[in-house]
Amino acid sequence: MDKMPKWADVFLVPFINLLLAFFVSGLVVLAVGENPFQAIWIMIKGSLGSTAGLGYTLYYATNYIFTGLAVAVAFHARLFNIGGEGQAAMGGVGVAVVLLAFNWQHWWLALPFAIIGAGSFGAFWAAIPAYLQAKRGSHIVITTIMFNFIAAAVLGYLLNGALKNPNNQNAETVPFGPGAHLPTAHEILAPLGIQFSKSAPLNISFLLALLCAFLVFVLLWRTRLGFAIRAFGQSETAARYAGINAVKITMITMLISGALAGMLSINVVMGEQGRLIKEFVEGAGFVGIAVALMGRSHPFGIVLAAILFGMLTQGGFELLWEMPDLSKEMVLVIQALIILFTGALDNMVRMPLEKLFLRLRKEQS
Amino acid sequence: MENSHSFVLLLVTLNQTINVSVVLIFAGLAGLFSERSGIFDIGLEGKMLISAFFAASVSYQTGNVWVGMLGGIAASMVFALIHGLTSITFRGNQLISGVAINFLASGLTVVLGNAWYRQGGQTPQLSGAARFHEITLPFADTLRGIPLLGPLYSDVISGHTPLVYVAFLMVPLSWWVLYRTRFGLRLRAVGENPASVDTAGISVIRLRFTAVLIAGVLCGMAGAYLSTSQGAAFGKEMTAGRGYIALAALIFAKWRPWYLLMATLLFGLLEAISNLFPNIDVFGIFTIPVQFTQALPYILTVVILAGFVGKAVPPRAGGEPYVKER
Numbered sequence: 261m262d263k264m265p266k267w268a269d270v271f272l273v274p275f276i277n278l279l280l281a282f283f284v285s286g287l288v289v290l291a292v293g294e295n296p297f298q299a300i301w302i303m304i305k306g307s308l309g310s311t312a313g314l315g316y317t318l319y320y321a322t323n324y325i326f327t328g329l330a331v332a333v334a335f336h337a338r339l340f341n342i343g344g345e346g347q348a349a350m351g352g353v354g355v356a357v358v359l360l361a362f363n364w365q366h367w368w369l370a371l372p373f374a375i376i377g378a379g380s381f382g383a384f385w386a387a388i389p390a391y392l393q394a395k396r397g398s399h400i401v402i403t404t405i406m407f408n409f410i411a412a413a414v415l416g417y418l419l420n421g422a423l424k425n426p427n428n429q430n431a432e433t434v435p436f437g438p439g440a441h442l443p444t445a446h447e448i449l450a451p452l453g454i455q456f457s458k459s460a461p462l463n464i465s466f467l468l469a470l471l472c473a474f475l476v477f478v479l480l481w482r483t484r485l486g487f488a489i490r491a492f493g494q495s496e497t498a499a500r501y502a503g504i505n506a507v508k509i510t511m512i513t514m515l516i517s518g519a520l521a522g523m524l525s526i527n528v529v530m531g532e533q534g535r536l537i538k539e540f541v542e543g544a545g546f547v548g549i550a551v552a553l554m555g556r557s558h559p560f561g562i563v564l565a566a567i568l569f570g571m572l573t574q575g576g577f578e579l580l581w582e583m584p585d586l587s588k589e590m591v592l593v594i595q596a597l598i599i600l601f602t603g604a605l606d607n608m609v610r611m612p613l614e615k616l617f618l619r620l621r622k623e624q625s
Numbered sequence: 626m627e628n629s630h631s632f633v634l635l636l637v638t639l640n641q642t643i644n645v646s647v648v649l650i651f652a653g654l655a656g657l658f659s660e661r662s663g664i665f666d667i668g669l670e671g672k673m674l675i676s677a678f679f680a681a682s683v684s685y686q687t688g689n690v691w692v693g694m695l696g697g698i699a700a701s702m703v704f705a706l707i708h709g710l711t712s713i714t715f716r717g718n719q720l721i722s723g724v725a726i727n728f729l730a731s732g733l734t735v736v737l738g739n740a741w742y743r744q745g746g747q748t749p750q751l752s753g754a755a756r757f758h759e760i761t762l763p764f765a766d767t768l769r770g771i772p773l774l775g776p777l778y779s780d781v782i783s784g785h786t787p788l789v790y791v792a793f794l795m796v797p798l799s800w801w802v803l804y805r806t807r808f809g810l811r812l813r814a815v816g817e818n819p820a821s822v823d824t825a826g827i828s829v830i831r832l833r834f835t836a837v838l839i840a841g842v843l844c845g846m847a848g849a850y851l852s853t854s855q856g857a858a859f860g861k862e863m864t865a866g867r868g869y870i871a872l873a874a875l876i877f878a879k880w881r882p883w884y885l886l887m888a889t890l891l892f893g894l895l896e897a898i899s900n901l902f903p904n905i906d907v908f909g910i911f912t913i914p915v916q917f918t919q920a921l922p923y924i925l926t927v928v929i930l931a932g933f934v935g936k937a938v939p940p941r942a943g944g945e946p947y948v949k950e951r
Contacts, residue, residue, distance in 0.1 A: 288733070292736060292740040340720055396930075396932050398927075398931050402873075403930060405667070406869075406873060406923040407923075409869065409920060410924060412920075413916040413917070414920075417917070549724055586739075587736050587740075587746070590732065592728055593729060593733055596732055596733075597725075597729070599724060599728060600711070600722065604711035604722035605710075605711050605715055606717060607717060
């Protein structure tokens with residue numbers, strides 16, 4: 261018998277967690293001497309109030325959908341992939357290599373190959389920690405953290421060496437050329453008569469992210485492999501007994517996870533920057549953890565959580581302009597508190613609620 | 626002439642190694658206490674960062690660096706308490722709690738720093754009694770004349786700030802506490818098999834909280850060292866991943882105090898080398914890029930974790946919340 265009704269588990273607990281996180285964030289804003297309600301209003305207005313704001317919000321959300329899905333897929337097999345940061349960085353290398361190798365004529369020709377580049381490089385970077393976990397029992401959290409740093413070093417090395425643009429001083433590649441330019445929201449919506457901001461970086465990758473979310477849903481809940489992944493995550497011994505190969509499942513899950521994290525670079529490197537730069541991931545790999553936790557590792561929840569975090573990121577930049585006493589790092593504080601309350605302190609809300617529902621049920625019967 | 630030049634370079638490198646190792650020693654020992662009691666701690670970075678900020682601001686406000694250090698330690702202990710609350714009391718995921726703590730420190734230090742000082746997240750420069758200064762050990766100048774050992778004593782061992790010596794004393798102290806006291810035995814036992822400790826009538830919860838708080842104190846010292854000893858102000862993200870290097874050193878040392886000293890000195894040496902000699906030319910044949918030297922601690926740790934060179938076995942109950950059987 262379940263301790264709680266499903267709606268309480270899926271909506272009520274996360275909602276209370278979120279409220280607590282925002283409440284404590286509000287206290288921080290108060291401590292700094294600003295009005296928390298005004299701060300919320302500025303963030304909502306800044307992230308949704310104009311097509312430019314919305315374009316940035318959904319652009320960031322695209323990143324977070326990819327990294328959130330990456331963390332979630334691994335979570336289902338009870339693997340904690342904290343290496344999204346490094347896998348996304350390597351995905352960027354994959355995109356750059358593909359886009360610089362040929363003189364692409366049209367984006368729809370370039371995109372599938374760029375996806376292969378991003379996915380395979382990201383998957384490769386997850387494969388080594390996965391193999392070490394599956395075969396040698398090395399803790400995947402530690403190895404993926406180490407691989408984040410190694411990826412940063414590799415990226416720095418390549419951008420100062422083999423991939424460096426010889427024409428300037430910066431650690432970056434040469435621009436990809438017009439044939440690799442992904443259509444932006446402005447370019448897609450203009451023929452339909454919708455005026456969307458020209459400056460916003462939102463591009464077709466957003467649709468790709470939604471497609472990925474749908475595919476992850478199908479994979480996890482509609483295929484044999486997805487069943488094996490979830491069974492493995494529920495109980496490794498039971499899964500082994502049922503003939504599920506632990507090494508194989510660990511490898512496949514992490515390859516999918518790494519590939520999803522690598523896809524972030526389609527949005528940032530191909531869609532926005534048009535060249536490979538050094539610190540393009542900007543912590544999105546870590547935000548993915550928060551997104552997966554809030555979205556309860558379900559693709560639908562992840563899309564919603566990613567949009568919320570996109571609003572936070574974009575709204576944070578607006579805070580910088582409107583409230584001089586509040587820095588954009590306030591967003592980090594909010595994100596940290598959301599991770600803390602929804603991820604680590606979940607039981608603080610869950611345990612009393614479970615007791616409450618049990619008592620209600622007893623009284624009824 | 627050529628010889629004495631390389632000798633001076635060697636002395637400079639060793640001196641730097643000691644300076645940069647101190648943070649890793651403090652943080653590594655913090656991780657040692659926490660993880661030996663069965664609580665994974667990837668929040669070393671965040672605890673150091675929040676301590677570095679509060680140590681610098683309290684030093685600046687009071688003009689006394691020792692009070693500042695206590696402020697840093699207190700801030701780090703508050704974060705340690707959060708970690709204890711989530712992972713011991715509410716049996717949450719210790720890794721996620723650590724991630725949250727690192728995020729919280731990155732954000733909070735800049736938000737508060739900007740609001741208080743308006744210098745882009747920095748604290749004002751510390752001077753005079755508001756920071757630690759180098760101390761010269763006795764006879765440092767008289768002994769300098771002795772060949773080899775003289776300069777080694779007066780230029781490498783002498784002339785550091787007090788916390789450097791505290792850090793090096795912490796290693797034998799931690800060894801003694803962990804391996805020669807009843808508390809240490811219990812702490813190690815609770816990281817391997819909490820149920821047996823519980824059966825013996827000892828509180829698992831209290832032991833683990835003590836360990837986590839000790840980690841808080843040590844991270845507090847690491848942070849205070851960064852902002853009031855090695856530097857003279859707090860700077861945004863000034864820990865720069867050292868908490869993770871300390872974690873790597875801890876694994877590299879297979880969760881043992883003396884090995885930890887060796888590992889932190891090795892990783893410190895690598896950091897010193899990458900600071901002093903960015904690209905190393907090997908006999909004109911090839912160059913070792915600076916990125917390789919920087920990444921080497923992580924690569925070595927992965928190799929150790931993979932068990933190709935010796936096996937690093939973590940405490941058996943690490944990361945598992947303890948549920949008392951009813």
